Structure formats: C-alpha cells, structure tokens
Amino acid sequence: MAMNAPFSDDADDDALMNEINMTPLVDVMLVLLIVFMVTIPAMQHALKIELPRVVSQPEATAAQHVDVGIAADGSIFWNGTRIENGTLAARLSAAAAASPRPELRLHADRAVRYERVADVMSQAQAAGMTQIGFVTDPQGRP
Template identity: 60%
Template sequence: MAMSPFAGDDDDGLMNEINMTPLVDVMLVLLIVFMVTIPVIHHAVKIDLPHASSQKEDAKPAQINVSVQEDGTVLWDGTQVDDAALRAKIATAAQTTPQPELHLNADRKVAYEKVAQVMSAAQSGGLTKIGFVTDPAHQ
C-alpha cells in the first residue's frame, strides 16, 4: 500500500512535447496587429517649417550700477541722483530693448528702508531684472 495517491502511477502517461498551437495563435495575432499598425506609422504629413539661422545672438543686456552709500545717497553709474532723477532714469532704462539689468550695491551700514525704496522705484518703473552686488571681503 502506497502513502501517496500518485506513487503507483508510472510516467508513461505524461506528454513530453510542447503544445505549439497557443504559440502559433499568439504569433498570428501579433502579425495581424503589426500589419495594421505599420501603415499608420509611415503615414506622414508634409509641413513647411521655417528656416532659422544657426548664428548665436550675443546681445547681452546693459548693466546699470546703482549704489546706496552709508549716508543714504544714491549713485547711478557713479553719478549722484535724487529720488526724482532716479525714477526718471529707471523709466527711460525700462523702455530700452533688451532691458538692462539693475545691479544694486548697498553699503552694509545703510538703512534697509533706503534699499527697499530703490527696489520699489525699480519695480514700479518697469525694470524686471534686479541683482544684488555683494562684497565678500567685508563680511
């Protein structure tokens, strides 16, 4: 008497070959899918694209150096200006193309209120590119 129900069976009844019918079915389905999709892939629409020159533009925007000194005076490219002249110069600079970059250099001891006023004047005048210049030697 055997312990396992399959212990008495011989291996004579097992099939030793791979059933090729499902493999052929899958291959035929893939062939049909590819036959349908390949004409769609090769379908092209002719478009007239514009031609562009490959020359690089080197038009860098001008830089405007605005300095705020310790006593609160404002220098526009080294020339002292008052608030009205500063706003007028910012308005004319904002109209140029390409728009110049405003480099703001403030003394460490100047009140932040004065720096904020210059930044506000630049923003209300239309300048969008404002950078801060720092001096790492005076940290």
C-alpha cells in the same frame, strides 16, 4: 522497514544549500544577447538624409545692466555718478523702456537703512524693471 519521511533528522538534510543556481542568469544573458544582435543591425541601416547647410552667426547681445548704488548716508549713485533723489525714477523708467530690458544691480552699503533700499526697489518696480540683483562683497575681503 524504514520509510523516508520528508522531515528526517539526518545531518545531511539540515545543511543549507550554498550554491547559486546559474541557469536563470544564463537564460537572461542569452535573451539580452539575442535582443542586441537583432537591434544593432537595424540601427545601422538608418535612412541617409542630406541636411541643408546654412551659415549663421549667433546673435551677439551682451547682457545689459544698470548699477545703482546706495551710500551709507542714503545718497544714490547711477553707474558710479551721484544723482538726486528725484531723477532716479526718470532714469529707471528710461532704462525699463530699453530693449532688451537691462538688469538692475543694486549696491547697498552695509550701514544703509533697509527702508532706503526698499524705497529704491519699489521705485524700480514701479518703473517696470523686472530683474533686480543684489551685489555683495565676499566674506573675508578687506
């Protein structure tokens, strides 16, 4: 009399099961279908509210900026016009007092000493300028 042992040497038992059990997948899909069927009608019966209608126009505030250039010899240009070293601080203070406060765009020649650029930046900070941008030329441009 042969007994069926749980660990037998039959060739059929050693083969791997290569079928996908679809029952859990079908169960999940049915649950999702029921959830969507319940929630979609609730979303369509939303409360109708008559919203007020107003006419407004966006505030047209152009971004103000001040161009300060530093030439290779250290001379300062304010919006393209050459100025003396002593008038830079006064002009920066006047620009910082404007509302809205403009952005300072710094154009520095590549041959200018960094000390001169740092001096202009410190004067701008002391005057109250909070936004400073550095303008450069893209590479490959003549």
